[in-house]
Amino acid sequence: MRKLKASGNELVALGALDAGCEVFAGYPITPSSEVMHKISVSFPAHGRKFIQMEDEIAAISVALGSSMSGKISMTNTSGPGMSLKAEQIGYGHMAEIPLVIVNVMRGGPSTGLPTRTQQSDILQARAPTNGDVRTIVLVPGTTEECYTETIRAFNLAEKFMQPVILLLDETLGHAARDIELPDLSEIQATLIKRRVNNKSDYQPYGVNDDEPAILNPFFTGQPYHITGLTHDHTGFPTEHPILSQKLIDRQFKKIDAHLGEIEKFKKCHLDDADYLIICYGSVYLAARDAIEKLREENQNVGIFRPITLWPSPEKRMSELAKKFDPQNILVIEMNKGQYLREVERSMRNRPQFLSKVNGRAISPLEIIEKLREMHHV
Amino acid sequence: MSKRQIRFTGVGGQGIISAGDILCDAAIKTGMHSVKIGTYNSQVRGGPTAIDVLCDEKTIYFPYAIDGEIEFMCSVADASYQIYKKGVMTNGIIVIDPNLVYPSADDRKSWRILEIPIVEIAKNEIGNIATQSSIALGVAVHITKCFDEKILLESILEKVPKKSKEANRRAFFLGIEYAKKLVESK
Numbered sequence: 001m002r003k004l005k006a007s008g009n010e011l012v013a014l015g016a017l018d019a020g021c022e023v024f025a026g027y028p029i030t031p032s033s034e035v036m037h038k039i040s041v042s043f044p045a046h047g048r049k050f051i052q053m054e055d056e057i058a059a060i061s062v063a064l065g066s067s068m069s070g071k072i073s074m075t076n077t078s079g080p081g082m083s084l085k086a087e088q089i090g091y092g093h094m095a096e097i098p099l100v101i102v103n104v105m106r107g108g109p110s111t112g113l114p115t116r117t118q119q120s121d122i123l124q125a126r127a128p129t130n131g132d133v134r135t136i137v138l139v140p141g142t143t144e145e146c147y148t149e150t151i152r153a154f155n156l157a158e159k160f161m162q163p164v165i166l167l168l169d170e171t172l173g174h175a176a177r178d179i180e181l182p183d184l185s186e187i188q189a190t191l192i193k194r195r196v197n198n199k200s201d202y203q204p205y206g207v208n209d210d211e212p213a214i215l216n217p218f219f220t221g222q223p224y225h226i227t228g229l230t231h232d233h234t235g236f237p238t239e240h241p242i243l244s245q246k247l248i249d250r251q252f253k254k255i256d257a258h259l260g261e262i263e264k265f266k267k268c269h270l271d272d273a274d275y276l277i278i279c280y281g282s283v284y285l286a287a288r289d290a291i292e293k294l295r296e297e298n299q300n301v302g303i304f305r306p307i308t309l310w311p312s313p314e315k316r317m318s319e320l321a322k323k324f325d326p327q328n329i330l331v332i333e334m335n336k337g338q339y340l341r342e343v344e345r346s347m348r349n350r351p352q353f354l355s356k357v358n359g360r361a362i363s364p365l366e367i368i369e370k371l372r373e374m375h376h377v
Numbered sequence: 378m379s380k381r382q383i384r385f386t387g388v389g390g391q392g393i394i395s396a397g398d399i400l401c402d403a404a405i406k407t408g409m410h411s412v413k414i415g416t417y418n419s420q421v422r423g424g425p426t427a428i429d430v431l432c433d434e435k436t437i438y439f440p441y442a443i444d445g446e447i448e449f450m451c452s453v454a455d456a457s458y459q460i461y462k463k464g465v466m467t468n469g470i471i472v473i474d475p476n477l478v479y480p481s482a483d484d485r486k487s488w489r490i491l492e493i494p495i496v497e498i499a500k501n502e503i504g505n506i507a508t509q510s511s512i513a514l515g516v517a518v519h520i521t522k523c524f525d526e527k528i529l530l531e532s533i534l535e536k537v538p539k540k541s542k543e544a545n546r547r548a549f550f551l552g553i554e555y556a557k558k559l560v561e562s563k
Contacts, residue, residue, distance in 0.1 A: 005405050030419070114419045175440035176398070177412035178405040285438040292438075364439050 002183060007176035008146035008168050012076070012102055013038035015150025018187050021100070022071040023049045025062035029078045030114045031170040032104035036076055056081040060088040060101070067097050068226065070194070070217025072154060076102040079121050080111055082128060089163055090129030091228045093251065096205075096213035098157035098194065100150070102166045104173040107359040116359025117170035119281050122338035125165045126310045132248055134255040136164045136262055137310040141284035144179050146172060149307065155192040156262060160254055161212035167309070169334065171282035171361055206233035209250050210257035255311060264307040265316060269295070273302030275371060276324045278317070278343055278351070279332040280305050282361065287332060289364035294371070301371065309339065314346035321347035330354060330370060332362060380433040381523050382442040384450040384464060385513065386457035389417055389424045393453070395536065396510035397428030400517065402532040403524050404432040412440045425457035432523065449521045451513045452478050453495055462488070472516050472556075491520075491563075493555050499548060505541060508548035515552020520560065526553070 006014065012035045016024065024043055026036045036052070043050040049066070053059040060075045067073040077085065082103050092099050107113025108120035125137040136156050140149040149166060157164040197214045204224045205213045216222065225235035230247055232238040255262065269291060270276070277287045284305050291301040304320055306313050320329075329351035331340045340353050354370045356362050383400065387393035394415045404411035409432045418424040429442040447465045451472045452458040458471075458478045465471055465488055473480060475492040484490060493516055499509040511533055518524050530549055537545045 005402060005411075115417050171414065171440065175412055175414040176401065177437065177440070178410055282440075285440065288438040361439075361441055363441070363443065365443065 002181045003178070004181065005176055005178050006143070007034065007174055008140065008143050008172040009034035009104060009174065010038050010176070011143065011147040011179075011181075012150045012166070012168070013042060014181075015147045016074050016100070016154075017042050017046060017048070018147075018184055019151045019154040020072055020188075020191060021048065021074050021154060023051075023063060023066035023073045024075070025051045025053055025059045025066070025073070026076045027053055027056045027059045027081065029056075029081050031106050031173050032076050032078045032081075032102065032168075034173070035102060035104070039076075056084040057088065060085045060092075060099075063099055064088060064092055064097050067099050068095075068215065068218050070220065072098075072158065074100040074102070074154075076104075078104050078106050078114075079108045079124070082121060082124060086129045090131055090133065092163040093129065093133040093135075094131070094228045094230075095226050096161040096215065096251070097163070098161050099163045100153045100157050100166060101163055102150075102168070104168045104170060106170050107357070113359035115170070117282065117334060117361055118357060118359055119167075119169050119283070119334040119338070120357075121167065122309065122333075122335060125167055128165065132252070134252050135310050136160065136162070136255070136308070137167060138164065138264075139167045139280045139307060139309045140172060141266070141281055141305050141307065143172065143175065143177050144181065145307065147179075147181055151187055151190070152264075155190070158192050158194045159212070159261075160258070161194075161215065162251075167281070169281045171285075175282075203233045204235050205231060205247070207250075209246070210253045211250070212254045259311060262308055262311060263313050263316075265313050266303075266305050266307060268303040268305070269300065270302035270304060273300050273324075274328065275299075275301040275375065276320060276329045277301060277303045277332060277367070278305070278329065279303065280307070280309060280339070281334075283332050283334060286362050286364045287367055290367035290371075293364065294368060299371075312339075312342050312346065314342070317343055317346035318348070321349055326351050327374070330367075330374065332367065334362060380431060380435075380437070380446075381521070382447045383430045383432075383517065383521065383523070384427055384442055384447050384461060385430075385517075386425070386427040386450065386452045386454065386461045388454040388457060389420060389426050391426075391453055392507060392510040393426050394428050396451075396513055397430045399510070399514060399532045399536050400430045400524065400529070402535070403529040404430070406528045406532065407525055409434060410437050412437050414440045425454065425460055427457055427461045449517060449523075451517060453509065453513070455479050470520055472513070472520065491556075491559050493552075493559065495552075498551060498555065502551060503544050503548050505544045505548075507541065508544050511537070511545040511548035512552035512555075515549040515554075516556040517552075519553045519556035
């Protein structure tokens, strides 16, 4: 165990270092800048590459290019920067280039509330670019998880050969506290290496219909083509109707056939709960305080919180819908209901909803008041 | 011991966020759980800032202080004092710099307001305005009794630049002295 004091942003930086990330390219933006600030010191000290580019688009482009050369890569931003990166995120999906993209969410839309907290980019993370993409989006709910989910983001990116988005909110990014992390050796034992194929008949996209592409590092052997255009197994563009259909089908199936490896959620006090809270990110911290307080009054409230937000744990939520009446389910978000619709879709019912979009955190007391209002608990 | 909730407020650039950070370090070194979170606006300097520091023997989840539960607040700017004072519990202690913060008569009924000219002391007695955070920490440690003096001083010296370590040490003890005098006189 390693004991330290750190903020979520600092732990993302440490997670990147421990995951073996070799190239970081970014452009500073509140409230995410501490990730970059830390990495600007730690990466050069460990022989890794750090570069501050002229803007967010250049930053993701450098990170994608480095990843194509076989280097584990990362970029970091906040909401407005995600908007700028949109085109290149699509390129990462189409060409199947692994990359970790961190978004420390602030108030939106546009430049919004730069220094304030919000879960404003949940739907943007699901569909961050044009076209059909199956994104993987991880949302830590505790300070420690900012570290462990960073590690997992790199592993999922390398395994499924596509960008993975790690979403923090400003509260998690900036709150610093005493924490315990697993030892580095323990983390290193879990790291997933990118597949390579050195056979003479190598074709980067010539894989099974539920498999990710195998992109050998550029400049290390056989040349191949890479493009944002729809392409065949060789990587060269095609408009062939069957091959075009197959490509996108495979890019979905490589995720959908392996949901068990991607899904992650936590349950808290659910076994004996009469009421259910569904939340994620830093809202969990307020909800946890609220339910601990209610338990002292013998009110049993439990929490279900997705950590992999997309693809959403829809089966788990539909199971919970059988156990709880929608009147007893409360979804809490710091947005206007970006995940609420997904919960409704999965549960096939209309739960209660508590929301705030003024850049301030939802407090434990507000949650307790909402529950009391719902049920006179 | 139940949860302790402390808040420092000022304007951006005064070192308020650093003071809270140091307090959090010291609490953790003492063996407590502690969390700190700053609140600021998008102005680089001059905007109202606050930092909440919570300490508890139990795990802390929600990182912000709860309005009405803060036992001690220190404020060196009126703009932030006015915004953040409502977080302090009835009869809680607010240490203000009387040259920069202007509480109303009602405020003085609601809270125990102690006046220490922190910025003037840093400027005139230490000769380094950047030491105002260390003075504030000295005041905080004496009044809250929440932290070990030695450990807090250690935490300060770890964070401040090498060339101003001595000035910060003096500032810390001066803060304790002023707090002592004030508490004794009341």
